[in-house]
Amino acid sequence: MRSVVYNTFNVFPLSFKAVQQATKSDPVLKKVYRYIQDGWPNSLASNTDRELLRFYNRRESLSTVLGCIMFGERLVIPSPLRKRCLVELHRGHPGIQRMKALSRSYVYWPSLDNEIADYVKTCSPCATTRKSPAAATPVPWPKPVRPWQRVHIDYAGPIDGDYYLLAVDAFSKWPEVIRTRRITASATIDILRNIFARLGMPETVVSDNGTQFTSLEFAQFCSTNGIDHVTIAPFHPQSNGQVERFVDTFKRAMKKLEEGRESTIEALETFLLAYRSTPNRSAPEGLSPSEIMFGRRIRTCLELLRPPTERLPSVTQPVNQKKFNIRFFNVSDPVYVKIYTKNVWNWVPGKIIEKVGRVMFNVLTENRRSVRSHLNQLKSRASSVFDHVPEVSTSPRQKQLPLNVLLDAWNISPISDSSSEVTATTANASDVVRTPSLSSPAGSGKNADLSSSSSSTTSSSFESAAASTPTIQHIIPRRSSRQRRPPVRFNL
The missing domain is CATH 1.10.340.70 (Endonuclease III; domain 1)
Structure with a gap:
């Protein structure tokens, strides 16, 4: 009470x-x-x-x-x-x-x-409800002493439905950006395994407290590969400022490049090439990430602005043929060349028309096809009639005229235009060749007379052509021996 x-x-x-x-x-x-x-x-x-x-x-x-x-x-x-x-x-x-x-x-x-x-x-x-205390003075991470010693990782996105896993080297500032649709622990491990296969295993990996980074599967992956996994305080991205700052740079750059009507992949590759080749003030001695990471500057289009350097002529060292068991071919040597067609190869006759390097040759086959072959794809061949055929120029600037194509089809050598008489004779011969006589079957009298007269005219023409130009070959095309029925006409 x-x-x-x-x-x-x-x-x-x-x-x-x-x-x-x-x-x-x-x-x-x-x-x-x-x-x-x-x-x-x-x-x-x-x-x-x-x-x-x-x-x-x-x-x-x-x-x-x-x-x-x-x-x-x-x-x-x-x-x-x-x-x-x-x-x-x-x-x-x-x-x-x-x-x-x-x-x-x-x-x-x-x-x-x-x-x-x-x-x-x-x-x-x-x-x-009291105000938060004043932010403490930032304490920097311990400085690494070599590239790829401590790597900071984080996810950025979603950007147009895609996520990006970002990894930044704390020493060289070398970035790696991988696009992915899934951000699970298994997908993260697969991406990191691919990166580490190219650049090696880091000593320390720093990440936030995302579920993919705090999972048991990710912890086993780090312990198996001898990686010390360090997580920052929850909801305090400043502790992982190395990659968080790069996330902001990455998003701004992607937005700028996409406004220039570049695809996402092209924008990503353009950004990475520019970032990796640009000197970084935070890097040791202000060098670019590529120079610190690989000890050299990666080549970009800006290298074309430098004065051209004179290349010293390469000195070819003599090769011991017996020691290396190397065979030699000269230009115009007959060879057999290995031609591949639908995963099947065959030996085709040809001859050497050009020597490229020590073991590379350009070969002209019997069907006038120019192929490049290695020494292991060639073997010696005895000389044949094919080897005496005039060479065909392989220069793309030289185009064959229709007359040359026709003469090649009839195996007729072209004649120079120095003599008008020879030109006229060649024209007469070509006219004769273009209009060969028709062969008629035995038993048809009228057609036989026409055939005999045509053949006599043709033979005399070829004889005159052969007298003036002995290089012209007389070849009559083969015609069908089928009997042709006379046309049925209506008497109207």
């Missing part, structure tokens, strides 16, 4: 009347009240109460009003009511300074400022 009455009494706001009653029962304030009424002694004993000594030091500002003690215009609160007074002052949860300013207009007791500070610090709502 007393507890209920006490709690009910504490709910009501503090009043002057309550302070008046509590002052009469407070032992320290009763002495102070009596000293104010009767006068303060010249001094107090050393064993006097500490709170009474504080009132003694401020005795000139103390007075009494209606049974209460006043400190200037402020009411002195007895010790039993000080906690209720603090609750009343902290209504609305003001801060320490605002609460002190409010108390200095109404109440007083010797340790008021200290009790206000302690009360506000122990207030749970004030502590949880």
Whole structure:
């Protein structure tokens, strides 16, 4: 019952009347009240109460009003009511300074400022909603001493439905960007295994607390390959600032390049080539990532702006034929060349028309096809009629005229235009060849006479052509021996 009455009494706001009653029962304030009424002694004993000594030091500002003690215009609160007074002052949860300013207009007791500070610090709502402390001075990661020693990884995206796994070397600033559709632990391990197969296993890998990085499968992958996996504090990307800064650079560059109507793959490759070949102020000696990573500068289109360097003529060292078992071919040598057709190869006659290097040759086959073959694809061949055929130029600038094509089809050598008489004879011969005689079957008299007359005319023409140009060959094309029926005409 007393507890209920006490709690009910504490709910009501503090009043002057309550302070008046509590002052009469407070032992320290009763002495102070009596000293104010009767006068303060010249001094107090050393064993006097500490709170009474504080009132003694401020005795000139103390007075009494209606049974209460006043400190200037402020009411002195007895010790039993000080906690209720603090609750009343902290209504609305003001801060320490605002609460002190409010108390200095109404109440007083010797340790008021200290009790206000302690009360506000122990207030749970004030502590949880207090502003975050000032950010600490960034502490840099330990500097690596060689490339690919510590690698920072993170995912960027989604960008147009795709994610990008980014890996940045802390020493050389060499970036690796891999596009993927899945960001699971298995997909992440596959991507990292591909990168590490080309650049080697790093000593340390730094990542955030994504589920793909904190999974058991990823932990086993790191322990199996001897990699120390370090995770940063959750929701504190500044700890992984090496790759987080590159994520921002990557997104901005991709957006700029895609606005230039480049595809995503082209934009990614263009960005990586430019970033890897550009000097980086954060890298050692301000070199480019490629120079630190591989010890050389990768070649870009800008290298064309440099003055051309004179190339020294290559000195061909003599080859010991017996030691290396090397066969030699010269131009115009007859050979057999290995021709591949539908995964099947055959030996085809040909001859050497050009030597390219030590073991490479250009070969002209019997069907006038020029192929490039290795020494292992050639073998010697005895000379034949094919080897005496004039060579055909393989230069793409030289085009064959229709007359040359026709003469090649009939195995007729072209004749120079130096003599008009020879030209006329060649024209007559070509006309004869173009209109060969028709052969008729035996038993048809009329057609036989026509055939005999045509053949005699043709033979005489060929004889005259052969007398003037002995290089022209007389070849009559083969005609069909099928009997042709006379046409049926309607007598109208």
